[in-house]
Each structure stands twice: as structure tokens, then as C-alpha cells.
Amino acid sequence: MSTDESKAHEVAGSSHSPESEAKNGVAGTVILFFILGLAASLVVGWIVFPKLLYSQKNQPFSFNHAIHLDQVDDGCASCHSFRDDGTFTGIPKLDSCVGCHEDVQGDTEDEKIFVEQYVQKQREVPWLVYAKQPPCVFFSHAAHVKMGKMDCVTCHGHIGTSTHSRVYEQNRITGLSRDIWGKSIAGFKENSWDRMKMDDCAQCHAVNQVGVRRGDLKDPVSSHFLETVQMLFPTSYNDYKGTSVQTEKDGCFVCHK
């Protein structure tokens, strides 16, 4: 038996030897550092990362939806209307405001900024749009509001009763609002308006069985949307195969420009 082998035997036979303690110390250090790494990354991932990812921006001035909603007859559509060609106007232009705001109304600082900086100088207000989707997305308000009879609240929440404009959190990578991904960095949502990602569109279409059969759909947008839903939730509908030989689905370009 060589010297090395006898040493090995001794070590194996005695768990309380100094070498054994040293090994336990190393294992403890390894576990400690593993936990430290784990904890640090969890802190970075859940707390630091969201703070770094989004910059905070203020709107040009605060807007009070509640006051305006009280004074109009047609709810949201009084200002956020459809044009004759069916396209949605989105945030109204200055022309819609000057009727009342030619002069300063009330004594708020925001009203003063609006009238003096924008109305009198005939500059459009550079609003930061919380609901703005990336340019590659095509979304038709007409299909959802006019044909689908959807309520604004379903996607936009109770913005109509807000009394001031929230801070606009801008994603530093995409340049889009945090509202698209949702406030929860984990992507959890409680309400239908908490997120505006493609999954949310698809989920709503699947849950509500919008246009159950392709043949029932008259407009091509909804018809093709069904196929997107089918792609994401393959078990939702089994009665239709798309035109693509490879995927048996139809075009992505209905919603993705």
C-alpha cells in the first residue's frame, strides 16, 4: 500500500479530522455564494431591472378627464371619435379644444400652460400616448368598438374618471409605454385593461369566441384574426385549416405590418 492510499483510508475512516472540517467549510462557502448570487439576481431582476428599464416622463401638462366627461353628451366618443372613413381619431387635435379653451378657463397652472403654450401658439400638444402600439401593429378601433360593440374601459380602463395625467413610464429599449406590457413586471394582470400585448388580444378573442366559424365572419380582419388565435390556442377551434400549406394557418400580416 502506498503512502497516498493509506492517507486516503485514514480520511475515509475519520469524519472529524481537520481535512473534513475544511471540506465542510468549502461546501458552506459554495452554498453561501450560491444563495448570495441567487438573492442578488432576484433583487436585480424583480426590483432594480424594472427601475432601470423604464424612464419616467411627465405629460406636457396634466389633463382632467373627469371634468370633460361631465360636460359632454356622448361619453368618450365626444372627443375620441371616428372619421367618416371609419378610422379612429385617437387623441383630439387642438381644433377640438379651442372652442372652449381660446382663453384660460379657471386658475390651474395646467390650463394656463395649455392655453398659452399651445392654443395661442397654435401648436399641437405632444401628448405621450399610453396605449400606443409599435408601428408594426395594425389595430382597428372600428372593428372592436363599432362592430364588436366593445366598451372603451375594456382596454383602456377607467381613464375617463381620472383627474390628472399619470407619469408616463417609457421603455428605454422599445420607446413604448409601460402600459403595453402592464404595470406588473411579471406580466400578471387582474383586469382586462392591465396589459395590451398580443396574448391579451388573442385571449379575449378566444374567451369570447369572436366569430366562432370563419364562414360567419364578414370582415376579413376578424376572419384573419381568428387564425392568429387558432395559432396561439390550437385547441380552440378545430373546424378550419388556413391557406398556408406549411402551417395550415393564414397570414400574420393582418395585424403585423
Added chain:
Amino acid sequence: MKIDRRSFLSFVIGGAAGTALTPLPWKLTDDLSIWSQNWPWTPVPEGGEVTYVNSTCTLCPGGCGITVRKVEERVVKIEGMAGHPVNDGGICPLGLAGPQLLYGPYRVRTPLKRVGQRGQHQWAPISWEAALDEVTGKLTELRTKNEPQGLACITGDGRGTVYHLLARFLTAYGTPNLISAASAADTQGQALGRLTGIEGPVGHDLENSTYVLSFGAGLLEGWGTPARVFKANSARVDHGGKLIQVEARLSNTAAKADKWLPITPGSEADLALGLAAVIVSESLYKTDLIDDQNNGWDAFKAMLAETYNPEKVSGRTGLDKSIIVALAREFAKAEKPLAVCGRGRGQTPGSLAEALAVASLNALVGSIGRAGGLWTVAPETDTGWPEVETDAVATTAMAKGRIDGAAAQSPDRLHRFAPAVIEAKPYPLQMLLVVEANPYYGLADSQSVKTAWEKIPYIVSMSSFMDETAQNADLVLPLHTYLERYEDVAGSAGFTRPYIGLVRPAAKPQCDSLHPGDVILKLAKALGDSVAAAFAWDDYDTCLEETLGDKWQVLKEQGYWVDENFQPPGSDGAFKTASGRLDFAAVAAKNEPVALQGEEGAFPLVLIPYDSMRLAGNAIESPPFLAKTVENTVLKGHESFVEINPKTAQKLGVGEGARAELATPRGKAVVRVHLYDGIRPDVVAIARNLGHTGNGQYKFLAGKGVNANTLIAPVEDPVSGLDAAWGIRAKISRI
């Protein structure tokens, strides 16, 4: 506790495991994918209300109807106007690229006064008031010296109210020198006029023709009104009609034709008369329109029999006799035959003899004034304005004749401009006003143009763009582009009915620019006296509305006016000749084709500049949308290619892509060789509309390729007095 490599690795592994339990990797992946699908540097039009403005394109003489798509105030697309009588929804690549001209960096943004040497592109921005004061001062100085004829004006468009305002201004001021560029349309008009007694622009009924015989006309190269001609060509193919292309080079038109006849270049008139000879000798011609009692007919017949029998024509054209005879029979027997000429895009007037020969061919087969044929379309020239009352200074000066030697009512002779200025005959030129034209780049024989330029003491360029002429001017006055102004387009090139298109502003002026009509009115007012008295309008828009009279309402409503009751002259079989029938006397007169410049010994090849739909014409530099479509066998990097037949290249010892020197009697250039089976061995060709020399803002095609005008030179047609050059003798040497 010892921190070692093992600790570090476990920290990293713990970190990785922790990270996987956070949203970070999934969120970053999502964000990066959104970012990469929407590159922030890719321009995206702002959202907003979409509107459409119906207007008229002025980028070529076609005058197509366009529908400009706007998002809010931003022009985002130009489409052909659906249902328009000229182009019915069609549009050419240049028309599509219009928004780039509106928003491009090559716009002149404010009046500019030269501060460095001419052509150095050093400018001081000045106010419109100062700029107009300066021009008025120079104009007043000439009139004070009793030399208003020392002013010449070159304009890009010889039609419409702006042209008439300019003509009126110059007449009241006292100079006869208003010069616009003549084109193949002028030569065709003269030729047809000599047969029918009715002169004016010619309309070609390509839509209804069943057999088109084209003598080099680049029907798919931008000839006439491209959007309309392309549609007509497609319709002809659909209906089983035929296109025969006679051309020395396999152009796009030749490639798409049913038959391509690569004849000896310059022998087109011979071939046309050769075909006529067969038609006459075999009595295949339509007798009802021809004045066969006239001496002209006998002389014509005798000339055909003597000089243009198939054997002789075969020798001159290089075509086999049997091909000529068969072609003549096929053409004469076709249901609705039509022969057309005007090489390439038809920018150069060309030989009158050739146009006459082609017109006579049409006359023989009865295509003049008949559906599927051609006829004269009298232009709307009467403005209804009162005669100009000139003062003594102007009256005296107007009698001194034009520097280009053109007589009243005859087409302008812009090709004589440079020699006249250099020789200072009949009098020295003291001031040049260029209105929406680019003669510094676009006139043939660039060296002479440069020399002439140096002799002109004061040059003003009125232009929307910083083109070569503007760069070499003393003062640049920025104009609204066609997308920012009102204007009338009187006539569409090659269209078969009298037509007016209304140009309407689609966008607010993007620069501190003015309407050319308003610049003229302001100058007239500033000059005062009889010049100011000649103009009753405060602004151009008022003048336009009043001038168009009862047509204004129609134009406002539908964007164009067409004479619905127009009857083609000759459709009733009556022409304005002595007998009322077609008169062949002019064709029978000795009209020799024009010889090319250069000795055959020193310059064994013939150089032909060719046109392409992918490169815009003279006054407009190709915008990026167009420039990017140019093939790399035409332009590669900064070098032009010369097309050479492989046999010729082998003799010269040059291969594909090799650099060579292309020399003509007027200049030389280094080019690269492109071997092309589609060109005759004795001919070489280069693309026109390259070789812009712009610097500064004007950069898209600047320094790219060779300007064909530096290699060619005008050759005057002895009968028409117009530039008849279609090429020049050349040689190619290895370098």
C-alpha cells in the same frame, strides 16, 4: 471563509438560477424583439386623418392625373388618378418618387445670392425683397441702356399660363429671347403639318392601333406619356396587336416587341421610304385621302421608285430585301397600322426627313385622322388676354431678332444658344433668366455651354432644386414645386384630344419659395410703366382662374378638362391643303438625313445615348427611389458603362468591366465596358441623365457616371432648323 474560484462560480450559478426566476430574461427578449421589428431609425408616417388631393404631374410633358395621399399635412404617396383620360390610374416611377422631390434636401430653401466664384456653391441667404430688388435693378439697367434684348430667358415648359405670363412679361420688357427646348414632338408636328396643312402637336392613338411600327421610339423608355403608353402597350398585347421595333440597340421596347429590326442607325428614314416604295409599287395604299392629282404625288412616286426600291434600301439599312417587302405588306394590310418615330424618349427633335418619311407611311395606309392612327391636336394657346402694349424701347428691341435665330411661330432653337452667346451674335447677351430648366446640365456639347456661361455677366435661376444651372447662377430664386402650387398643364404629350390638367397644391410650401407666376407679376410691378401695365392681376391664382374662364369650374371639380366634342382633323377626309387631301410635295423634296459629327477614320464607332425609365430627364434629377433602380451594368459606384458588342470588344481588347476611354469629337470620358449582344457591332451606347456634377445638397446622383451631353453635340437640321443629332462618331481605347 476563503473566496476562491469555486465561490465565484457558485455565485454566478446562483445568479443565473435567480435570474431565470425573474422576468428579466423574458422581458428583455420581448423588448429586443419589439425593438428589432421597429428600428427606431426607420421613418414611420405619423398617424392621422388620411386625405387625397387630385392634381396633375408636371415632371414630364405627359401631364398625368395624380392622386396625392396625405396623412394630416404630410404627403406620403402619389398614385395615378383612377379614371383619368390620360393615364387612368397608371403612374411612372418618377411620378411615384414625387414626395422625395418635395421633401428632399436638394430643395432651394430661400433666395440665395452667390458670394464665391460661380459654381463654387457659396451662397448668402437673402430676403425675397432684396432678391427681387436686385433682379429689378439689373433689368432696369438694361432697359435704361436701350438694350432689353440683352436679356434671354430659358424655360423648361413651353405651355400653360406660366409660360404665357413669361412671354407677356418679356414682350412688354422688350426681348424676343424666350427659348424653350424643342423635342421630337415639334418635328413630328412639322412633318404631319406638311402633309395635312395642319400644324401642332401630334396625338397617337396607340390604344386603338393593332400594328405599331416604331422607328426607334422608346415606347417603354419614356416616350410620350409613359403611364399612358405603357397601358396602351399592355392593351395591344392583350388584344393580339403587334409591335415592330426598328432600332440599332436592343432596348426594353425592342425586347418586348414582336419583332426587332436592328438596322444601321441613321437609316430609319430610308427604311420608312423603302416600305412606302413597296406599298406604292404594289398599290397597297389607301387612295381616298391622297391627292394623287398633285405634282407632289408624282414626284413622291418617282422618288420612291428611283431611290428607295428594296434593293437600295436593303443596302443602306442592312436588312434583307425580303424582310423589307414582307414588313411593308404586313403593315399595309394591318387593320389599324400606326408608324411612330422620335428616338428614345423623344427629347431631341431629330431629323425632319425621318419624321416626314414616317408620316408619309402613315398617310399611305390611311392612318391620319383615323382611329388607331394619328392626328394633329390643336393646342389651347388663346389666353384671351389683350395685346401687350409695348413702349418705344421694347418695340425697337423686339425688332432686333432672336439670338437663336428662330422665326416667329417656329419652334425655338435652344441648341443655338451657346454658339450665339459665345460669338455674341447678333448681339451680346447680358443677362440670362432660367425658369424651371437645367440647360447647364441638359444641353448637348457641355464644353460650349460652359464657355457661353462664362460670357454671360448675370444669371438668375428660378428653380425649386439646387441643380447645375442654379449652382452656376448668380442668384437663385426658389420656386414652389408642383405639389405646392396651382397651375394649368395645357396638353399631354402624344394624347389624342385637347386636354388641360389642373395642378393643385397638395402640401403647404416647405421652403421660403414663391410661385413662378407670382415672381413674374412682382417683377413686372417693380419695373413699372408699360411692363406693369401689361398685367392686370394681383397674383397668379387670380390670373389662372380668370384665364381658364368657364373651364375653371370643371377643372376644380374633376381636376382635368378634355374636349369631349373633339373631332380629329382629317377624320372627315378633309385636310387643310389646297386640294383638301394629303399633299406629298414636302416628302418628295430633297430631305437628306443629317450626317453625324466626326470622321469615320478617326472615330470608327457610332455612340448613341439611350433613355431609360429608371433615370429622370433634364430638369429633374432622379430622386433616390429611381436612382436605386439603375442596374449595375449601367452605373456601378461612380462609373458609367458603355455597351459594346462582344465582337467589337474583342477587337479592341477590352473585356466585361474593363475601364476604357470613350472619345468623341466633342469630349472624352473614362467608362467601363459592358458586353452586350443586343447592340450592333458598329454602335456603342451610354445612358443619358447620369453624370450630374452637383455638390453640396444636390448629391444623390452627383459625381455618378458620365453626362452624355459632354460627349455629343447638336447637328442642325437644314430644313427644320432644329437639333437633329441622335448620336456622334466615337472611338474606344484601352487604358
